[in-house]
Amino acid sequence: MAVDVTATYKVLVIGDVNVGKTCLVHRFCDERYYDTYISTVGIDFKQKIVNLDGVPIKLQIWDTAGEERFRTLTTAYYRGAQGIVLVYDVTNLDSFNHLSYWLRNIEENASPEVVKVLAGNKCEVNTHQRAVDKERGQKVILESFDIPFFEVSCRGDVNVQDTFLTLARLIRDLRQRRASLFEERERAAGVKLEEQQKAAASGSTCGSC
Amino acid sequence: RSVLQEVMDEAYLEYDAFALFEGVMRGLEQWYITTDHCGQQTNPRNNIINAQPFARPQDSVSSNLLVQKLYSIHDGHLQRIDPQIYNHLNKLEIAPQIYGIRWVRLLFGREFALQDLLMVWDAIFADTHNNFPLVDFLTVAMLLFIKEPILTGDYTTCLKFLMRYPASADVQYIIQIALHLRSPKTYPKPRGYSSAVSHHVPTVGGQPNIHRGPQKVPATSSIGYAPPGSTRSASLPRTQYQQKTFQQRAQSTDQTYSGRNGSTASLRRLSSPNVDPLNATAYKHEGNNHYNNSSNNNSSGDDNRTSKVVSGFVRFKDKLGRPKDLNIATRGTSLQSPPTPSSATGGTANFHTGRPMSELYVVRSQSVPLRTRHSSGEVPMGQNPLSSDESEEELSTSMTHTSDAQHMSKEDLCSVLLGCSIKLSQNYVNLKTQLEDLNVLTEPSIQSSLNGIKEVIQTLSLGQPQIPSSSMMNGQQQQLSCNNRSSRYEGNLQPGAHPAHPGTTIKHPLSDNQSPDETLDATR
Numbered sequence: 001m002a003v004d005v006t007a008t009y010k011v012l013v014i015g016d017v018n019v020g021k022t023c024l025v026h027r028f029c030d031e032r033y034y035d036t037y038i039s040t041v042g043i044d045f046k047q048k049i050v051n052l053d054g055v056p057i058k059l060q061i062w063d064t065a066g067e068e069r070f071r072t073l074t075t076a077y078y079r080g081a082q083g084i085v086l087v088y089d090v091t092n093l094d095s096f097n098h099l100s101y102w103l104r105n106i107e108e109n110a111s112p113e114v115v116k117v118l119a120g121n122k123c124e125v126n127t128h129q130r131a132v133d134k135e136r137g138q139k140v141i142l143e144s145f146d147i148p149f150f151e152v153s154c155r156g157d158v159n160v161q162d163t164f165l166t167l168a169r170l171i172r173d174l175r176q177r178r179a180s181l182f183e184e185r186e187r188a189a190g191v192k193l194e195e196q197q198k199a200a201a202s203g204s205t206c207g208s209c
Numbered sequence: 210r211s212v213l214q215e216v217m218d219e220a221y222l223e224y225d226a227f228a229l230f231e232g233v234m235r236g237l238e239q240w241y242i243t244t245d246h247c248g249q250q251t252n253p254r255n256n257i258i259n260a261q262p263f264a265r266p267q268d269s270v271s272s273n274l275l276v277q278k279l280y281s282i283h284d285g286h287l288q289r290i291d292p293q294i295y296n297h298l299n300k301l302e303i304a305p306q307i308y309g310i311r312w313v314r315l316l317f318g319r320e321f322a323l324q325d326l327l328m329v330w331d332a333i334f335a336d337t338h339n340n341f342p343l344v345d346f347l348t349v350a351m352l353l354f355i356k357e358p359i360l361t362g363d364y365t366t367c368l369k370f371l372m373r374y375p376a377s378a379d380v381q382y383i384i385q386i387a388l389h390l391r392s393p394k395t396y397p398k399p400r401g402y403s404s405a406v407s408h409h410v411p412t413v414g415g416q417p418n419i420h421r422g423p424q425k426v427p428a429t430s431s432i433g434y435a436p437p438g439s440t441r442s443a444s445l446p447r448t449q450y451q452q453k454t455f456q457q458r459a460q461s462t463d464q465t466y467s468g469r470n471g472s473t474a475s476l477r478r479l480s481s482p483n484v485d486p487l488n489a490t491a492y493k494h495e496g497n498n499h500y501n502n503s504s505n506n507n508s509s510g511d512d513n514r515t516s517k518v519v520s521g522f523v524r525f526k527d528k529l530g531r532p533k534d535l536n537i538a539t540r541g542t543s544l545q546s547p548p549t550p551s552s553a554t555g556g557t558a559n560f561h562t563g564r565p566m567s568e569l570y571v572v573r574s575q576s577v578p579l580r581t582r583h584s585s586g587e588v589p590m591g592q593n594p595l596s597s598d599e600s601e602e603e604l605s606t607s608m609t610h611t612s613d614a615q616h617m618s619k620e621d622l623c624s625v626l627l628g629c630s631i632k633l634s635q636n637y638v639n640l641k642t643q644l645e646d647l648n649v650l651t652e653p654s655i656q657s658s659l660n661g662i663k664e665v666i667q668t669l670s671l672g673q674p675q676i677p678s679s680s681m682m683n684g685q686q687q688q689l690s691c692n693n694r695s696s697r698y699e700g701n702l703q704p705g706a707h708p709a710h711p712g713t714t715i716k717h718p719l720s721d722n723q724s725p726d727e728t729l730d731a732t733r
Contacts, residue, residue, distance in 0.1 A: 041319070042310030045372045047365065060365075076306055
């Protein structure tokens with residue numbers, strides 16, 4: 001634990017029931033795949049330190065319950081979330097169609113700056129088991145929402161790391177942008193202040209003349 | 210047929226199970242009902258009008274009964290009982306929903322190992338009210354139990370303790386606190402607990418884990434603290450974790466207990482298929498050095514380390530438990546409370562056990578132990594009214610360096626087995642003479658039990674080197690048909706059998722398989 005973590009990002013994993021949210025989190029955090037299904041009740045919490053281009057960053061991952069009856073409760077968890085992994089199941093068309101519901105949910109509850117990534121889980125399945133093609137997923141995503149999209153497989157460990165790392169990178173970029181924006185403003189304000197002071201100084205000299 | 214036999218008729222097991230489930234869910238239903246607001250357009254103006262000044266955002270979601278309940282526990286009971294925890298959790302902005310939903314909805318089903326959970330549920334269901342009022346107090350008691358780490362820890366540590374309740378939790382102590390909080394007049398304050406000051410140091414803290422294998426002392430810096438085995442995932446079956454962490458656990462155990470020369474564990478079984486379950490026998494917990502005098506001690510009844518036994522509990526095999534927990538079939542067909550740790554070892558759970566837990570009562574007594582596996586010759590299945598007389602069931606055996614079993618040679622393992630059988634036969638002789646003195650030796654139940662012990666001794670003395678000693682001892686002494694027991698027991702049979710807490714390893718086979726939360730201290 002001697003790693004100096006520079007930042008902690010809170011990431012929320014949401015999506016329909018049984019799309020594999022918990023599996024995704026476990027695959028990412030434990031690098032393991034569990035074939036058993038135990039439904040998440042309320043929320044679960046995991047943490048992983050990732051190396052983001054040489055900088056260790058702690059990802060605090062909140063794994064939510066997908067059941068409809070838990071949705072109301074999930075809203076309380078959005079608070080403070082900087083990133084959201086929205087998951088659907090490529091073998092389950094409903095879970096794909098519900099994406100708009102989840103996005104609306106995000107809009108209503110999360111901070112407007114929250115970074116989103118879409119993950120189509122279980123992509124290791126045969127084409128005939130698929131309900132959502134990759135192309136279709138991409139198309140819809142491109143048309144409707146401007147968020148990065150990955151087809152992932154927890155069983156086959158496809159793109160799982162990429163999904164979370166992309167999200168982490170986006171959060172970092174956003175924060176840096178915000179920070180630099182802030183600095184710029186500061187600098188601008190500073191410059192203005194200096195000018196004012198100069199003006200005031202020159203004015204006073206003028207006045208003294 | 211007696212009424213009891215009628216009531217306990219195995220043919221209606223499924224009906225009974227359903228009826229019980231329905232009864233439980235009747236009380237729980239309200240906590241599952243939610244109204245889904247998210248899809249609807251809520252008028253933000255309404256929220257503003259109804260908003261309380263300084264309301265936290267989560268307060269506005271109060272239409273939900275469960276959330277209301279959790280806040281009533283939080284703002285009501287917790288604030289009153291322990292303002293320190295209350296304020297700290299508020300400061301960290303850890304809302305009660307975060308941990309409480311799972312705790313309450315599943316009646317703590319994922320916070321405790323099944324063995325412990327049954328105790329908790331007994332306490333909950335024994336309450337006179339049908340909406341489980343004890344749940345509130347159990348929630349508070351569980352928070353009190355982890356007060357120390359909560360108060361000293363940072364946000365992450367807090368969450369870790371709340372979301373993965375420490376495996377070392379002393380469930381009896383928690384129940385005692387909860388009962389005390391619920392009705393202070395009926396239930397005295399458990400020892401070690403005072404409402405004003407602290408208290409009970411949780412086992413997560415320095416004590417070797419009493420119920421669930423060894424724990425490490427938390428580092429003083431809360432950030433670096435991630436002891437293996439202290440936490441477990443609530444959402445994953447333990448077996449998976451067990452496999453994963455077994456190696457690591459074995460190592461840590463070796464370190465923890467390297468100084469120990471040997472430990473004694475007392476194996477006990479209580480199998481009473483036809484014994485009146487309502488007269489569940491009180492079971493004495495023996496210090497390891499006194500097992501030779503077990504009968505005498507048992508009759509004295511003044512030992513405050515008494516723990517009550519619930520005999521003939523629910524049939525375990527294939528009936529209960531989460532998908533991966535079915536191995537509980539291997540742990541025994543009877544249930545008894547975890548041993549009460551003695552204060553002699555600085556036990557952390559110094560609660561008052563002299564008081565009988567009247568809330569614990571038997572659910573079903575039809576579970577005939579699979580005892581005939583090794584003693585089928587002498588004990589025909591189905592017609593052996595095994596007595597629950599504690600003295601004859603008291604098997605003591607010494608397990609020396611069991612955690613080193615993996616690193617030991619075949620010869621060593623054999624000698625361990627042999628040593629066990631010798632110890633056991635000594636006790637057997639003692640037991641027999643004492644039973645003779647009591648003139649009860651002729652009773653068929655006692656005879657068959659003694660025969661069973663004899664069988665165990667014989668089997669042990671035949672110890673096969675290729676069989677891991679741990680699984681062998683457990684499996685055979687408990688005489689159960691087990692599937693895939695060996696891996697489970699290996700992780701469990703460390704010298705965690707603390708001398709003063711005999712029997713711990715046997716009675717909590719699952720308990721040690723807790724997952725160290727690897728991800729929390731992942732440094733990748």
